[in-house]
Amino acid sequence: MTEPNGESRVLATDAAIDLIREIRRDHPGILFHQSGGCCDGSSPMCYPAGDYIVGENDVKLGEIDGVPVYISASQYEVWKHTQLIIDVVPGRGGMFSLDNGREKRFLTRSRLFGGGEGCAVAAPASTGG
Template identity: 55%
Template sequence: MENLIKRVLVSDRAIKIIDQLRDHHGELMFHQSGGCCDGSSPMCFPKGELMTNENDVKLGTIHGCDFFMSKDQFEYWKHTQLTVDITTGRGSSFSLEIPMGIRFVIKSRLYTDDERDHLEPLQSTSEEV
């Protein structure tokens, strides 16, 4: 089996926060919807709290958490590998990390030509509940 390139990664700093949030809230999920301000930041929810549908794509899994993005937003980001990281400063979203005085952010880089030919496939949200 060939090595496929992941569409979404997670930093070590973000892994530590995910572990803390998981200890307190149970299983988690991420969603990035688009829009302006905090609407374009990845948001963390208890798994299943945010309902996904045919307007979302599952890019992959980061540290045991499904990562979804709206299809419209994905059209802008499909040429980039995303890395979920954290930064200090309180955001204004409903994401679980906000009371900690930090927020999740996306860092991105363009795929190489070779990587684009070996990306992990997108996953359907219809199997998610």
């Protein structure tokens, strides 16, 4: 999904792409779901695609390196004016996230879309699971 000015809703740093590719060697089909839980939404969870059921209220933000990125509709409402940037930092991933145990974890950073264009964008359709 892109904004009217052509910016993607979700991007990844080179470090995140490297970790995605490392994880895909063990789990070829993966997806991200942007957490809205204990970490104030800063931890994108990485799951095997077959182990996570995308809900009808989940919104697909886009793809990074061919991996789909979803967010719940309620989280989307909070973050709809921002571009999410998936990055990597030292540490442990979420308990059920595939980055756990690799001594580095995914982290979501964000930046506001410039010029208020996020305000003019209608909410995307949910995925329908």
